[in-house]
Amino acid sequence: MVSVNSESHRPFWQTKTLDEMTHEEWESLCDGCGRCCLNKLEDWDTGAIYWTNVACTLLDGTTCRCKNYEQRFETVPDCVQLSPETVRTLKWLPPTCAYRLIREGKDLYWWHPLVSKDPQSVHDAGISVKDKTISEDGMEPEDFENHLVDWLDDENPTD
Secondary structure (H helix, E strand, C coil), X not given: CCCEECCCCEEHHHHCCHHHCCHHHHHHCCCCCCHHHEEEEECCCCCCEEEEEXXXXXXXXXXXXXXXXXXXXXXXXXXXXXXXXXXXXXXXXXXXXXXXXXXXXXXXXXXXXXXXXXXXXXXXXXXXXXXXXXXXXCCCHHHHHHHECCCCCCCCCXX
């Protein structure tokens, strides 16, 4: 259920900062796109981020959800815990990410499940990585550069 500010009848993501959200509100911001679970490469000289289609071992490529969300840090020690603090500093959050959008003072896209009321809408809109990834299992990190993609760069997807 979406929290609504009773005075303004606006959804919580339009009235609260990331720091003010409850745990449930925070978790509901994840649209289930799976983009943050892709391996990224950073150019150390320029700071540019390059996306790959190489998914974390725990990403289910069909559902775009973590296969073991509660225990993910034990399996993937370098998994990044999103928090208001990390969201403010991460340079690689996708332009469609609700955490990034709210940090930047923007609203959620129409296909976000909180807006559409349909968890399938992120897939229907083509925003998710559903069926577009390969697993990192058995792959050497040096080989990630052979799997660069440019379909994650769109700043204004499906307005």
